[in-house]
Amino acid sequence: MLQSSSTTSKDNKSHAKMGGETAAQKKPRSDYPVRAPKPVGQLISNIYKDRISQFYSRGQWENNNLLAMMNEAVVSGEPHVQLSVWDAPKLTRPTFDDAVSHEFKKTSVGSWFGPSWSTHWFKVVIKVPKELADKRLLELHWDANNEGLIWTEDGKPLQGLTGGGERVEWVLPESFRDGKQHTIYIEMACNGMFGNAPGGDSIQPPDPNKSFRLDRAEIVAVNPDARQLFIDIWIIGDAAREFPSDSWEQHKALKTCNAIIEAFELGNKESLKTCRKIAEEYLGPNINSAKVYESGKEPVVFGIGHCHIDSCWLWPFAETKRKVARSWSNQCDLMERYPELNFACSQAQQYKWLKELYPSVFERVKKKVAEGRFHPIGGSWVEHDTNMPSGESLVRQFLYGQRFYESNFGNRCQTFWLPDTFGYSSQLPQLCRLSGMTRFLTQKLSWNNINKFPHTTFNWVALDGSQVVCHMPPSETYTAEAHFGDVKRSMSQHKSLDQDATSLLVFGKGDGGGGPTWQHIEKLRRCRGISDTVGLLPRVHLGNSVDDFFDKLELKADTFVTWYGELYFELHRGTYTTQANNKRNNRKAEFVLREVELLATIASIKDKSYKYPKKDIDDMWEAVLLCQFHDCLPGSSIRMAYDESDEFYAKLFKTAKKILDDTSKVLGVSQATSSSITEGAALSSLSWHRKSLIDINETEAAVACGKGPFLKLRKFKTSEDKPEVSLRKLSGGAFLLENSQLKVEVKGGCVTSLYDKSAEREIIPKGEKANQYVIFDDKPLYWQAWDVEVYHLDTRKTLPCGETKVHEEKKHRVSVVTETKISDKSSIETVISLSAAVEGEQSYVEVASKVVWNETMKFLKVEFPVDVRSTEASYETQFGVVRRPTHYNTSWDMAKFEVCCHKFADLSEHDYGVSVLNDSKYGFATTGSLMRLSLLRSPKAPDANADMGTHHIRWAILPHKGALGPTTVRKAFEFNSPLKLVSVPLSGSVLSGPPIELTSDSSPALVLDTVKRGEDDEDVSRGELPVKKGQSVVVRIYDSLGGRARGTVATSWDVKRVSKTNLLEDELEEVVFEDGKFAVDLKPFEVATYKLQLA
């Protein structure tokens, strides 16, 4: 500009001198020809764009394009690559030491290995030929189309391999260039990165007879210039293809690509350098190192390496242990070469597996953690489901997770990390806060198939008002390939730009893919180069942590939008039902653990010689937490994973029984199947006063009454002329079951009338039938085990009623039984019972079913039409209740056509309602006045036998006065925790009352849910964190109904101090403790933890 203006002024002067006869004229460029020498056409954009990929694609061009220059030399076979193999027997996964102790037999490239899931160990002896010794980059390329792990000769894992071209290179160490023989081992696992599906549809049940061909085992001298150019043109090509055509940046990208292609000369290594020089015009000069990130310009997209490893899914848990070793050793290796690579990985369980099974890799990881490169994240034991685990299970996910991280790495996590879980329940923000975490990352809601979730970054608010900052990466993936498009979408799909433009880009191959690859990192360097050189692409940065990202968000989080309540996932609604047995085990295990911890706590304080079984309890919890993994509990894994989880649970129940036997001895009771009233007692692990019938032998019952853990029995009184409960046959095959509170008419297995005597209210609308079984066609759009689609509702068929017969006619209980035929292969036996009402306790109708289930793509449910009208139904969730619409006003309402509940669902008017309780189910729907409990599905993928067989399921219909209240909460607990008969030989002191209780004047909404010993007590601790002196007891209390709840905890233990703690048992504030009591005052749906330090 400066030069041109001075030229003008000089011209002006000369112009003045010449007197102004002619207009000033700039002298034309001397070499610009007068006549056009040839026609020049416009670059025809689509053709020139398509040409780009021809430059680096396989197929007909590969011998004449850039690919032909990728390698300077390739050698395979003997004497340079000697291969021998040992096939591990059956489907075992032996250790390194075991494997190498066997004899290896010669093998070669082209051989096949199998069957599916088998393991083969290769001894690979490498001798680099002299002529390759000074090549710039030497790699071993190994592709057997399955997964592998490279080990040193002395048994240290080096790096994972994934076949099919996913990750096939291993950089040879410098020491291998000496011309001598060097040995490594490769452990081959006969599965692909997504298991062993028979064809291209990876969710089909695995084919047990696959075999895998060793395609490549060769030493390759790579031409680094060609490799770098490959990435250059790939990314510039993407800019040409994906930038808008009305931008100059797009046109320049296209021109650059074509200039590169034209400069390329096959066989001429110097031309590669020329091509790269041209690429530099678009990418900038710094893309060959991490220096590219040092431009000082403000980035908006923050890349973080990640490897989403499903703890089980299309492979068993046993294989995951190896996937972890393979993937994480890759990352430690890659970090050596790429200083900008930071890697975040969740699931304490996976770190624990690594520590136990691969100590040398764990040490490598630990070192990288200390360097700030490898970031343990998430704070939970696994990436668990959040719909179905109980409140206490969620607490333990954090307790076990955070304690592992703290004890092994010195730090707790700040960010809860669940990118792939199927919906997020409403109390999570509160539980995160109470576990030291203020942030949450997910992205699964981008899979919603009805409504688009409206925010990228927001405050997520729990039932109690607690909030966390939530970010959902706008690239809508947690396994990004770090493409140009991923970076671009990080801005173009960002939905919270009015508040903040930054985002995370979570990149790296998941599952068997082993996390980020060198290609990912190289691509991102170039993306950054583009942003700083030509612009338009959002500026990406590597080298920060997820916490760094959230640190900045948190500073302005008070201006972010809010989302209250659950993050309901509009997909995968079948996961509340699929794999019923596994779900039942989850519920049973959660309840047995409550009991085990309560009784072991009491026993360990009563008798100092009794050792609190911390290791057994840890093992049990870790099994429960592992099985809550987001493909296990939801039912979306293959059969092999459920065979394993069945074993975990079987072991857990066995351990529980042993602990309960031991504690019984200490407490002076013994388990009993029959007893007399004087010698018997009822065990209750629930915190409130219970009054209930309990069978004491085949024919008789007693009334158990009192507060736990051991309730006294007294005689159940009846008179002949006025029975407490009766059964009467009516005309037309109907029966009337009646007690002092309810009249129940049963016909053909259905409840045709349910009359509440004191409320003078009929619950079943006239002409309708409750406990009606219905069956639906269940063929979702794709994800069979996961999804039930909205249109299944259109295929509803009622199951025909069978004949009802008398089943039981006792003084304290009557019942009728009905056979229902589903098909030639499936049937249901249903027992409907009514027990004598106990004064002051709400009576309910109990149903026990035995379902023989052998269907294909059918969904079985049971319906309860009730004469109750409300636009909202209530469903129990962790530590509270969530309300959802009973109508389809909007697409958001309609999307909730199938929802998750825990022990109960409830439909209430202001003064009356009906609850449906269950003992093992999680799927429910309330449409208008119709309540519907989901029982069984029959998807055929990924487990072809999901839910085939016999199931025992219990539920109950509980009418109640008033709106949803403590009656439902307590009866649902009681239904899942029936009284257990024990015998007390000498009417021992155990019956003197509970050592800890909520006093009777406390709010009935309060639930004292958990009683356990302090994790680090000197007589409990396993030494992972500093031991604390003395004995303590930790209790967890919550408000179950959503109101201000006050109460008093009283204890007979010798307590010297009480403090309120978080879930990790850090003492937060001291609580006034006097006369064996302390007050609790909870906000709506608050979860409070107290630690009682004993004297």
Ligand SMILES: [Zn+2]
């Ligand atoms: Zn997953």
